[in-house]
Amino acid sequence: MENGSYRPPDDHPSPTKKRKLDSHSASLDIDATAHSAFSGPASAPAPVQLSNLPAPVALFALATSLRASAAALLPHLSKRPSSSSASSQARYTATWSAYVHYTTSAIVLLRAAVRLTAGASEWSGGRVELRANALLAETLVDTYEGTGNEKQVAPEAEKAITRALAISESHPSLKPFTLPLTLLHLRLAILTGKPSKYVRTNLRRLVSTLPALSPTSPASTAAAHYALQSFVVNLPTAGTDAAASTNTIATWQEKLQAWQSVQELASQHGDASVRVLALLAEAQLLLIRSPSDYSRAGSILTSLFTTLGTDPSSEEWPRTVKVLYRLVYCLWKSQMGEAKEAKDVLKNTHKLLDAQVEQAEIESDQVQLAFASANNDSAGSMSFRVPPHPTLYTFAFLASAAIHLDPLGKSPRSGLFAEEGVRIAESKLGAREATQPVTSLAFASQNLHAVASLKVHFHLLLASLGTMRSSYTTAETHLSSALSSLRAYNSSSWTTSEAALKILFGWAQIRMARAAKGGQDEKEAEEALEAVIFACEKRRKEGKEGGIAEHLKNVAMLSLLLLRLSSSTPSAPATTPTETLIRALSASEPSCTSSAHSRLIHSLAQALTVPSITASKAALSAALALANQMQANHVRVGVLALLANVFLWTREGEAQKMLISALKLAQSMGSAADRSYTYPDAPGSPPIVIGNARLGLWLGERLLESYRSDSSLQKTDEGRQKLVAQERVNEACRRMLELDEAAAAQERVVKMKA
Structure with a gap:
């Protein structure tokens, strides 16, 4: 009322x-x-x-x-x-x-x-x-x-x-x-801060007092059922440290059951609009909290495509609902590895977002999302909250940065999207524009926390991009910004949050990529990865909801395994032995409905751990097919490098093709301005494009070994020129690495003095 x-x-x-x-x-x-x-x-x-x-x-x-x-x-x-x-x-x-x-x-x-x-x-x-x-x-x-x-x-x-x-x-x-x-x-x-048992007991008692719902039930009864299920879905009310410190939190499985109950009740009562929104809410929850099995989310989103995804000009549904559906749909496609379709849907979503929106239309979007009968005389009406246009607009930049994550080229699109997202988030946090709608002081605080979370993830994407492009100082700066935002807006639980684990993992990635000669970076990377694995395992034992931490744990274990296998000297006694890593990665076999990232981790783990060369080739081939389907060039270059290493002494011609392709990709992972090298003794000659120096040197050395073993190549002038050119490229990569290592040492000195 x-x-x-x-x-x-x-x-x-x-x-x-x-x-x-x-x-x-x-x-x-x-x-x-x-x-x-x-x-x-x-x-x-x-x-x-x-x-x-x-x-x-x-x-x-x-x-x-x-x-x-x-x-x-x-x-x-x-x-x-x-x-x-x-x-x-x-x-x-x-x-x-x-x-x-x-x-x-x-x-x-x-x-x-x-x-x-x-x-x-x-x-x-x-x-x-x-x-x-x-x-x-x-x-x-x-x-x-x-x-x-x-x-x-x-x-x-x-x-x-x-x-x-x-x-x-x-x-x-x-x-x-x-x-x-x-x-x-x-x-x-x-x-x-009352215990969750008290809240749930009273909810169950309240549900038992309601009459059973049928198609002939009065609107007030249907509204009461919807209100109760919505209350369960939104059980953890954010805004106070007191509430955050208690166990009054619905698990994601309980939220899932609540949305499914809403769907059943809406179907019984003929409320098609409520049912569609409840399905969309369930699909969102599944994508966020269940990366190991996307079959249910996929079937829901596919079934809703004719309702919400076909005609953008249709006035049957508010614009915000159609935009939200498209964003969820393209993220699901991206997670399944279907990058082309995801980018096509995302392009249409941006057109819908950028279309002129009148204020009256925005208000209409918000009003149409209330579902309660006009004849409802009870106080138990119910409404579904869909993010307003400005919030969806900001989130669309995050989705775009994630879907277009590619380190190649002078100005990667992912970086452009993420940088614009940071600018928008900072303008909202700095209050150059209001976070709408604002219905209470608590809701204003929640909106700020949501914007801060988006800003943290923008910085995480930029840090990842910087690491892949060998811009380590830039990557560390973005991680520091992410950590500052997380601490400022999530003071009560920032140390145990998933975002904090991602920041720690990002730090480990930088240390792995730098890998200075003295071994200090490898040691720091190993310690950071061990910390991520321990924290993820602790969350699992504590029953923390969702599967994102489990996925992050698998990525950290695979990274630690790669670090151990690539190290020339054995590390000190490890917290997680290498044999334990191999067993854990081998046991986590994903299903065909798992995300493409989960399947990719499994294929790489198989390639590194199986005893048979044939099985290793098959696993790497599967990983390469996935990387191509995902349009993930940063993965593709690494898989090509590993695959070429397997083929190098059996099918040398195929290996050379793979090494040359991978080397071209590695050279594109960095702008020509700061990832190229000019020999001091040849100032007039064009600079040698380096890109990712460490990866380029490894690939170049393998390629050079192959050239030297080819006796026919050394008999021609063209062949000898190819050898000399590759030697100069390798030496340029080596010198670039020395510059990187000197810069890293200088940074450590500055930090120690500070």
């Missing part, structure tokens, strides 16, 4: 003797932007003077209006003041002062309404007293959620909810208030 008064059902007489109260409150002209489950519908034909209303109803009207005024200030409060502008700071201070004034005044008025209705016989124990207590509790929870002071008002809010619940049970006409009051009570329990 929204803004106005509660209209009693016709099947039961109201226990409130003063029936005029309802007719008066039904004609209030209250700001339509205010929203409360207990205010009532704003269906007023004409406004009336507050002086003509009974005192409690007038207090409700004033409090609702004040809450609406406070809500209107939230977008302005989400814009942080400029540190260099006194006028900006003064405006922000005035806005904050007005917000505090409005919210405090609303609470004071509702406290007065509670006292007034409790002490007057004409209102005590009826609908008016119930609404006074319910509105007070709701206002306290909405106002203090996310402030860190929830426990200070919890006793007052709990007392008001308890009284309202007691009244709602006193008469059948007030029964519809029981559901929203109970959900409000559970929301308060989460904010104040």
Whole structure:
């Protein structure tokens, strides 16, 4: 119900003797932007003077209006003041002062309404007293959620909810208030750190009180079922350290079951729109939390393609829903290794995002996402939240950077997308634009956390790209920026988050790529990879949700195995023995519905560990086919190098072709400006393009060995020139590596002095 008064059902007489109260409150002209489950519908034909209303109803009207005024200030409060502008700071201070004034005044008025209705016989124990207590509790929870002071008002809010619940049970006409009051009570329990067992027990008790849903069930019953399932899905309410420190968190399997329940209930009741959105929500959850099996996500997204993915100009669904579906769909295609189709869908998604969007259309998108019957007289309505256009626009850059991740060329597209994404995220975090929509202070905080998370992942992608292009200092800078953002916006749990593990793994990648002669980088890389494996295993033992950490653990184990196999000297006693790595990687065989990345890890692990050369060739061939399908040139160059090494002494001609192709790719992994070398004794000659120096040197040495073993090549001038040219390229790579190692040593000296 929204803004106005509660209209009693016709099947039961109201226990409130003063029936005029309802007719008066039904004609209030209250700001339509205010929203409360207990205010009532704003269906007023004409406004009336507050002086003509009974005192409690007038207090409700004033409090609702004040809450609406406070809500209107939230977008302005989400814009942080400029540190260099006194006028900006003064405006922000005035806005904050007005917000505090409005919210405090609303609470004071509702406290007065509670006292007034409790002490007057004409209102005590009826609908008016119930609404006074319910509105007070709701206002306290909405106002203090996310402030860190929830426990200070919890006793007052709990007392008001308890009284309202007691009244709602006193008469059948007030029964519809029981559901929203109970959900409000559970929301308060989460904010104040009550155990998850308490919340789930009350949820199960509430579900048992609802009638079974059938196609002929009233809309209010369907809305109640949807509301309960939505509450389970959104059980972990972010915004307070108290809530984050408890076990009141729904596992991803529980969320999955809740969305599936919504689908079943919607199918029974014929709510096609609710069912489609619930399916989309389930597919999102599966892609995020179950990388080992994408079959269910794929079948859902494929089934929704004719509904959401075919006609962009169709007005049947809001633009935001169509954009969200396309982004999820292209990410699924990318994860399955179908890069071409993923990029095609992504291109169309950007066209849809870039199309001119009128403000009225944005507002329409948000309104159409509320699914509750117009005849619903209960307070148990339900809505699905889909990210607004600005949020989807930012996320589209992250998806684009990930899908186009390719280190080749002067200005890789992935880097351009990620750099633009960082700029957009920083503008939102720096409040040069508001994060919309803003419905509460807690929601503003959640939006900032979401934007910060996107910024962290943009920096992680840029760090990965920098590492592949041998721009190690740049990569380390991006990792430092990612860590700073993570610590600033996730202070309570940043050390154990998946993003922190990815930052640690990124550091290990840089150390592996640098691999200085002294062995210090290899040692640091091994320690970092061991830490990632240990942290991922710890998360698994603690029952942390999702499979992303498991995937990261496999990547770290494969990286550690490659590091061990490539080292010329055995490392000190290792925390994770090499035999343990081999057994673990061999045991983690993915299914055909796993992500392409999981299948690629398995193929590479097989190639490195199987005793048979034939089996190794087959595994590397499978890895190469996957890399080509994924359009992952950074993987392709490594697989070609390994495959050429296997063929080198059996089919030398094939090996040379692979080495030459891989060398060209390695030379493209870095811009000509900073990854080329000119011999001092030949200043006029064109620079030699190096790209990735370490990989280029390894490939060049293998190729040179092959040339030298070919006696026919040395008999011709062309062959001898080829040998000399390759020797000069190899020497240039060697000198570039010496420069890299000197720069790394200098950086260590600077850090030690700092």
